[in-house]
Amino acid sequence: MLNLNSPDDNSNRNSLQDPISLNVGGEIYTSTLGTLTRCRDSMLGAMFTGQIPVLRDDRGNVFIDRDGRLFRYILNYLRSSSLDLPYGFSELTLLRREADFFQIRPLLEEIHRYELSVPLSLRGGPLGAMLMLSVDSKVRVLHFNLRHGPENYELRTCSVQAFTADLFCTWRAFLVLLCERFSYRTSQGLTSPHLCNPRQNRLKLEWVPRPDELPQDQYNKQHYRGLMVSDPEVTQSDDIMNMHRSGCEITDMQGFVEELLKVSFAEGFKVDLVVPDPAEILNCTSLRLVKC
CATH class of the missing domain: 3.30.710.10 (Potassium Channel Kv1.1; Chain A)
Known part of the structure; x- marks a missing residue:
């Protein structure tokens, strides 16, 4: 008690x-x-x-x-x-x-x-720690009414792309670091992602960038959220809102993989496997890195 x-x-x-x-x-x-x-x-x-x-x-x-x-x-x-x-x-x-x-x-x-x-x-993490990434993206067609007046509505259609990044790492502290580096942008502000299950050392990120043709209110209505990456120089700010003010938005999977590689390389990881084509690492569907 x-x-x-x-x-x-x-x-x-x-x-x-x-x-x-x-x-x-x-x-x-x-x-x-x-x-x-x-x-x-x-x-x-x-x-x-x-x-x-x-x-x-x-x-x-x-x-x-x-x-x-x-x-x-x-x-x-x-x-x-x-x-x-x-x-x-x-x-x-x-x-x-x-x-x-x-x-x-x-x-x-x-x-x-x-x-x-x-x-x-x-700096941290056991040698041989493994990081595995699987990515996926899907195109969704969204229909919505665009209001021009009290009784004047226009039916609009646009496509949005939904991204999913599923990460597993044997070094749990690295996933915690990713939760500090990335954040979701929602209608309520910025929020940190959380580990799916700490015992499984797994982190799943899901986000939908807003296309220009989709009004903000319609984007919010679908409960979509964007993904931001923070500037590592300000990760010791007083709160999470300040921490991400100088961040930028991730608008495609290539941008996410690039940012993930920057963080991974800084912590001593090296690329071990790229699928399907090692020469096109930013367009991978799965990726494995090992801490050396």
Whole structure:
């Protein structure tokens, strides 16, 4: 059972005394208020200075619903102001996400410097990790009424192309990275795709670019969505909306495959198999890459 303590609760403020026990995603840690509040403008700083409420588990530990294994690197950075990662650390993308969640700006800067200094083959992911892509596209004919006046309608017809990209990767963190790099453009704004089933390490992307002859309201009525790719230089912005403002739209499958290859090559993947024609990789129907 979890108990919510309000920052206005005097007993809660009094209970925040050294040492502090934390339950982060099931992993138990012990630290001090000085360490946890070292970055005063971070989420941890706000939690342990009483600015926002904290949850407690049934044993009285402060509970944080985040990745417990990766929190050790967060805590060690706060203790020493140094990012110390083991050789061949394979979860840098996930660690960056955790640092962003806790809003520890100096740590995000350290992670960025680490990424630039470490060879691609050591940045993350096991050697031999496999990425498989299957793509498909279908043309759909859409009929709609174009209104010219109160009782003046014109029947219009246009074709839209629906794209599907089905990805499987043995390195789950890479699929998480793709969820950060690509986003859906809908009538409600930009949203991130999600893994179909985390246990299956599978990501499925489906999108329909809007042709010029299809009015926006008719496009929205069909619940279609576009696909955007973000600028990797702004993936550490405050929120997902800012993260994709400088992105561009993917309007065909060749554009998607090209962007996927850019991300894959940057993470150390190499092309292993192209179907049907290796010479026409951007027009492939399936693709296999292996991390070297």
